[in-house]
Amino acid sequence: MTKIIFIDGKNRARSIDAKNNSTVMSAAVNHGVGGIVAECGGNAICATCHVYVDEAWLPTLGLVGEDEDMLLDTTAAIRRPNSRLACQIKVTPALDGLTLRLPDRQS
Numbered sequence: 855m856t857k858i859i860f861i862d863g864k865n866r867a868r869s870i871d872a873k874n875n876s877t878v879m880s881a882a883v884n885h886g887v888g889g890i891v892a893e894c895g896g897n898a899i900c901a902t903c904h905v906y907v908d909e910a911w912l913p914t915l916g917l918v919g920e921d922e923d924m925l926l927d928t929t930a931a932i933r934r935p936n937s938r939l940a941c942q943i944k945v946t947p948a949l950d951g952l953t954l955r956l957p958d959r960q961s
């Protein structure tokens with residue numbers, strides 16, 4: 855298990871234990887994290903799993919993929935340099951403590 859921390863718009867932090875080799879999106883949905891809608895179920899077509907990654911974690915996550923990059927231009931909340939799609943982040947032990955902020959809206 856890998857600990858992932860979500861911070862909502864009111865600065866409330868919630869920590870979940872995510873299964874390794876799952877995605878951050880599926881872990882969030884399975885734990886009922888509000889703010890991750892994930893309409894497409896992780897097929898990279900809805901952008902409703904948008905998250906803002908704590909800057910310190912960006913190098914660990916690596917580069918945004920081409921499809922993810924295009925989809926990030928369609929997010930409901932403003933795209934920022936640290937925007938990512940939670941369904942495209944694979945959970946690994948290296949992400950233990952990964953901290954993500956939830957956008958104010960997903961649709």
Ligand code: FES
Pocket residue numbers: 879891892893894895896897898899900901902903939940941942
């Ligand atoms: S769940 Fe639809 S793009 Fe991530």
